[in-house]
Amino acid sequence: MRTILPNTYKKYGYKMFDCSLDECKLYEQECYQRKKITMFSEKFEYTQFLNISDALTKINFLFIPKVHGDLPEIKYSLQESNKLLIKEIWFYNYEDQQLYQCAVERAWALGGHLDPRVEQYYYD
């Protein structure tokens, strides 16, 4: 029986902009060209997810290596009229935290840990 380490608890939130990938890229390019701050939340509405499964499919978490994504115990919930996915994680080993974080960052390096339209929130 594995034991969760309570002090490894982390909470993340995810919202997704309701636009196409092309619209998202175009807006980014326009801002880059004019050296303007991107303010996606002022430009686009947030997607309302049908349920947790729909949110997970759309948000599309990627990890490299994939197995490191399964290292923590994970609990998902939806808030704010199904527009905010909350992900809470706990680890069984302290070393797994670093492996998990590197798997996230390696996935970011190769095209993204999340769909590009997703906005991530940290709750430290």
Add this chain to the structure above:
Amino acid sequence: MIKEQTIYLDRISYNIQQESLINENIEILNLLITDGRPSTECQLIGNRFEYKPIVWLEFEKERVAKLKKLNIIFLCSQPTELLKSSIRNIFTSLDIEFFNVYLIGNYSYYLSVQNIAPIIENTDKENNFYFSIGFMRLPRFFLVYWCQKNNVNNFGYPKLNEDQLSRFTYELNAYQHIDTTDYQNVGRRFFGDIDQTEFEKQQMDLLLKTRISIVSHQPFYDYLTAFYDQKLLLAMSCKTLPFFIDNIFSNEQISKCGFQPYIGFDYSSDNITNLVSRWQTLLDSNKKFFINDKDSKYIYELNRTIIDNNYKILMETNWKEKAKKELLLLPENIRNVILENTGFK
């Protein structure tokens, strides 16, 4: 018939959910790299900055290991020993060759700066120090933070959104436990909301009045050196003295493009392995030149001949021809890979 494939890494997206970018049964793979695009830049992974092409090669390890030959060709920079050994350590039995030139990938910047460079009648300078950041990157974030802490003024920088600010703060903290939460995210734009081309024209007046201008290119965190674009060239075209908070050995490496390295600044911190310590030491040890009129004038005068000479080289060189000469120094097969895949003629 040998099966050969070329991938221009700047122009692709790594989509790890789709099939491999490397075709099956390829024997020779050529990788072309020019700039620091989303696929060819660096990223913090854990507490190390990693070069994305290496992360990708590692991801594609199985297919890469089956190759007979891997050629990696850099079109406007020089790979460091760190880059070479990082790749060789992954593929210990693979035949890997590195090639590089300095101008083929970016000679157009030289031409565009030649076109907008002002005619300089006198070089009387009013200001010690100037820089303006359009797009924030980690070394520039650190530079702005250092300037805020040291009351060094006369620089422009963008206001960051929450995501960007938390990313830079996180990266500095993850890399070296530096707390930058007191960073003043105000932003200062000298000419308001204008595009880059217009900004570069308007900026000329400010550069012309400045002795020392800070040059900070895309950071390659010790994987590449000798990477330059219009940031250096605009500074040269206005006869300012460039100070590099940049890729390793940037000052001495300008000789690779035909320029003379500047003298007088203390760049000994290039030998410090820890990047944040390096930037901190570099700025601290040269602070007097940014804030004291006397020191600023002294180092400018010390470099006056070099500044004039580099201006002349910038303005009088036929950069396209020089790039073509670089091409001739490469082996024929590599030359053909460049000609067939980049549009360079």
